Amino acid sequence: QVQLVESGGGLVQAGGSLRLSCTASRNIFSFNAMSWYRQVPGKQRESVASLTTGGRSDYADSVKGRFTISRDNAKNTVYLQMNSLKPGDSAVYYCNAHNNLGADYWGQGTQVTVSS
Numbered sequence: 001q002v003q004l005v006e007s008g009g010g011l012v013q014a015g016g017s018l019r020l021s022c023t024a025s026r027n028i029f030s031f032n033a034m035s036w037y038r039q040v041p042g043k044q045r046e047s048v049a050s051l052t053t054g055g056r057s058d059y060a061d062s063v064k065g066r067f068t069i070s071r072d073n074a075k076n077t078v079y080l081q082m083n084s085l086k087p088g089d090s091a092v093y094y095c096n097a098h099n100n101l102g103a104d105y106w107g108q109g110t111q112v113t114v115s116s
Contacts, residue, residue, distance in 0.1 A: 009110030022095030038091035
């Protein structure tokens with residue numbers, strides 16, 4: 001069983017920054033991609049950023065230029081650096097790991113709240 005543990009959420013003022021971390025219980029290169037999603041009550045979970053094993057990153061249009069996904073292979077950890085945060089970024093952020101068999105693993109989520 002894969003475990004993903006997120007941390008780094010919290011309350012920040014608009015324009016501020018946060019860095020989320022997601023540590024996996026196994027080598028992150030065992031997954032095709034690591035991603036960050038977010039969800040607000042009443043809405044579907046949406047993809048925010050993803051990073052493939054090969055190093056390709058993709059971002060939702062709403063966060064391009066403000067968020068950066070990266071990884072530390074030695075620590076089996078993926079990060080989401082979030083800058084210039086807006087109230088609309090407030091959500092529960094989830095880490096996702098996707099393997100080559102089509103399985104998805106999720107963390108427990110971390111709350112990000114951006115005040116105006």
